[in-house]
Amino acid sequence: MSTAALTALDRILVILVAVSWGLAGGHAVVSRQAGPSALLVVAALLTTACRVAVTAALASAGWWFAGEKVLLALPLLLPPALAAAVVSLPRMLRGSFTPLTFVFPLAAAYAGVAGAAISVGMGYPLAPYPSVVLVLAVLGATAATWSMLTRRGPRGRAWRVAGAVVAALAVAWTGLSMWNARPAAALRLSPTGSVDVTELRGPAGDAVRRFELTAKPATITLSSGRRVEALTFNGLSPGPALRVRQGETVEVRLRSELADRGVTLHWHGYHVPNGEDGVPGLTQDAVREGGAFVYRFRADQPGSYWYHTHETPNLALQEGLFGTLTVDAAAPEGFDEPVALHTFGGALTVSVAGGPPADGTAVRTVAAGTPVRLRVVNTDNLPRTLGVSGVPYRIAAVDGVPVAGRVLTDEQARLAAGGRYDLVFTMPSRPVLLAAERAGLLLTPGSGAAPAPAAGPSLDITRYGTSGTRAPERFDRSYTWVLDRLVALRGGIPRLSHTVNGQVWPRVPPALVRRGEWVRFTVVNRSGELHPMHPHGHHVLVLSRNGVRAAPVWMDSFDVAPGEVWEVALKADNPGVWLSHCHELSHAAEGMTLHLVYEGVRSPFTLDAHNHPE
Numbered sequence: 001m002s003t004a005a006l007t008a009l010d011r012i013l014v015i016l017v018a019v020s021w022g023l024a025g026g027h028a029v030v031s032r033q034a035g036p037s038a039l040l041v042v043a044a045l046l047t048t049a050c051r052v053a054v055t056a057a058l059a060s061a062g063w064w065f066a067g068e069k070v071l072l073a074l075p076l077l078l079p080p081a082l083a084a085a086v087v088s089l090p091r092m093l094r095g096s097f098t099p100l101t102f103v104f105p106l107a108a109a110y111a112g113v114a115g116a117a118i119s120v121g122m123g124y125p126l127a128p129y130p131s132v133v134l135v136l137a138v139l140g141a142t143a144a145t146w147s148m149l150t151r152r153g154p155r156g157r158a159w160r161v162a163g164a165v166v167a168a169l170a171v172a173w174t175g176l177s178m179w180n181a182r183p184a185a186a187l188r189l190s191p192t193g194s195v196d197v198t199e200l201r202g203p204a205g206d207a208v209r210r211f212e213l214t215a216k217p218a219t220i221t222l223s224s225g226r227r228v229e230a231l232t233f234n235g236l237s238p239g240p241a242l243r244v245r246q247g248e249t250v251e252v253r254l255r256s257e258l259a260d261r262g263v264t265l266h267w268h269g270y271h272v273p274n275g276e277d278g279v280p281g282l283t284q285d286a287v288r289e290g291g292a293f294v295y296r297f298r299a300d301q302p303g304s305y306w307y308h309t310h311e312t313p314n315l316a317l318q319e320g321l322f323g324t325l326t327v328d329a330a331a332p333e334g335f336d337e338p339v340a341l342h343t344f345g346g347a348l349t350v351s352v353a354g355g356p357p358a359d360g361t362a363v364r365t366v367a368a369g370t371p372v373r374l375r376v377v378n379t380d381n382l383p384r385t386l387g388v389s390g391v392p393y394r395i396a397a398v399d400g401v402p403v404a405g406r407v408l409t410d411e412q413a414r415l416a417a418g419g420r421y422d423l424v425f426t427m428p429s430r431p432v433l434l435a436a437e438r439a440g441l442l443l444t445p446g447s448g449a450a451p452a453p454a455a456g457p458s459l460d461i462t463r464y465g466t467s468g469t470r471a472p473e474r475f476d477r478s479y480t481w482v483l484d485r486l487v488a489l490r491g492g493i494p495r496l497s498h499t500v501n502g503q504v505w506p507r508v509p510p511a512l513v514r515r516g517e518w519v520r521f522t523v524v525n526r527s528g529e530l531h532p533m534h535p536h537g538h539h540v541l542v543l544s545r546n547g548v549r550a551a552p553v554w555m556d557s558f559d560v561a562p563g564e565v566w567e568v569a570l571k572a573d574n575p576g577v578w579l580s581h582c583h584e585l586s587h588a589a590e591g592m593t594l595h596l597v598y599e600g601v602r603s604p605f606t607l608d609a610h611n612h613p614e
């Protein structure tokens with residue numbers, strides 16, 4: 001069974017364990033019937049045995065999948081469950097209903113409820129304070145039950161004091177957590193740092209290439225004629241395609257005509273200086289109506305990138321505040337164009353070179369023999385499966401970085417949310433189809449029938465082609481990010497969230513690094529959903545996926561599927577305080593966002609009413 005399936009099974013078992021012990025204990029107390037009570041205990045023992053087996057299987061898949069179950073949930077559950085088997089069950093069968101017959105199934109039920117709380121609200125790793133509270137609560141409930149069953153208590157004072165202490169601890173913990181999670185909690189990262197992010201800006205002096213982008217609402221028209229209300233840059237979505245030559249200095253002036261929200265520009269995949277990263281509340285304040293912000297950076301990183309707003313991106317990016325950024329190492333030859341995939345008003349569209357977003361298949365004429373490079377950008381929250389048919393092709397770059405890989409015929413490749421593939425081939429004398437699920441781009445030399453969409457197997461991009469970098473032998477630091485779906489306090493209220501190490505943004509502990517270090521991240525997905533992880537300001541070198549060595553390849557948006565474990569390496573060469581998050585932006589908004597912080601760098605910005613980077 002896959003790790004993802006085991007995790008899902010465990011979520012069911014944890015409920016069954018609590019319910020079955022509750023039924024066993026409750027039935028015995030109320031009915032005192034030997035046969036049925038014994039049967040319920042046997043059923044509860046069976047669910048418990050299943051949970052032990054599933055936990056063991058999860059632990060062998062990786063400690064992150066089972067740590068808190070092995071260390072806390074099972075140690076609470078197994079002693080009363082075993083005592084119920086050894087002490088309570090024989091008594092029930094004999095028809096002897098004494099306090100010893102009842103107390104162990106009931107204690108197992110309390111432990112079962114604690115187990116459910118652990119799996120719904122804590123995850124991995126164990127949080128010390130709530131663990132202590134849970135242990136005390138189970139012991140307290142068991143002791144109280146015992147004293148009621150034996151009618152020997154409550155022994156006045158002692159019990160009440162103990163109960164009051166446990167309750168006070170629980171209330172104090174809840175109150176403290178809610179206070180920390182209050183909406184207005186300012187995010188002040190390393191306030192003692194000596195470098196301010198506002199000092200980490202692009203080069204001053206004469207800009208060679210200037211662009212002006214004005215955010216405003218507009219109605220855009222898809223290729224079918226359908227009109228969609230969008231948020232645009234200069235009335236366009238995708239916004240103007242920015243294209244510059246390596247070595248140029250780029251200056252982009254952002255203005256806002258948005259009445260109801262702020263806007264910023266984040267350069268996805270591009271290693272701009274930190275102060276140009278466009279994260280409201282971290283590297284700047286969001287630009288409000290009538291305001292402006294000037295971004296500057298040197299175009300020293302050739303490849304395919306994109307830009308988008310980072311103010312409430314889950315809403316505003318979806319509605320259209322994005323565009324492509326291409327940095328050419330040399331004059332582009334042949335048909336070399338960014339191709340943006342985006343869902344407008346429920347329709348997946350393809351946008352190419354000036355044309356409107358095509359909700360269907362876009363068509364371009366390309367002469368046979370022309371070199372073609374399609375710089376496909378996935379600007380949606382979900383991955384897209386791409387395939388080229390009608391010609392053998394290569395993936396020449398992943399997330400902007402060149403890779404050397406084999407020629408693909410009819411094979412398909414899944415592109416993560418936020419990711420880019422450069423697909424290259426020479427135009428044949430018949431049409432070629434780039435299919436992206438329900439959307440497509442047909443290149444035709446002028447005649448011939450469109451080929452059927454590629455239908456071959458899906459390739460594993462981590463093993464496709466190497467970008468030539470050797471993974472380091474040793475690392476200066478290591479971090480583990482365990483991604484999960486838990487109830488956590490967001491804005492002071494317990495809500496189902498997307499968590500990292502059991503926490504939600506902005507309380508996920510940051511990854512601290514020092515300039516020059518190689519840092520290893522182990523990214524573990526315990527949830528049932530895909531998480532396209534995206535660190536700002538850096539690419540990561542993918543070392544392995546599920547223990548299988550990668551090519552290795554540099555990526556800035558990588559899909560961690562349920563039950564998967566990815567090992568990636570980051571070279572800390574771009575000082576700042578950087579956001580890292582899931583690019584399924586609704587997950588980022590529900591907590592799956594954290595920070596990479598360089599020692600000595602501080603941010604003066606705060607999460608006020610106008611800054612919502614998540």
Ligand code: C2O
Binds near residue numbers: 418534536583
């Ligand atoms: Cu496209 Cu924070 O990212």
Ligand code: CU
Binds near residue numbers: 587
């Ligand atoms: Cu996610």
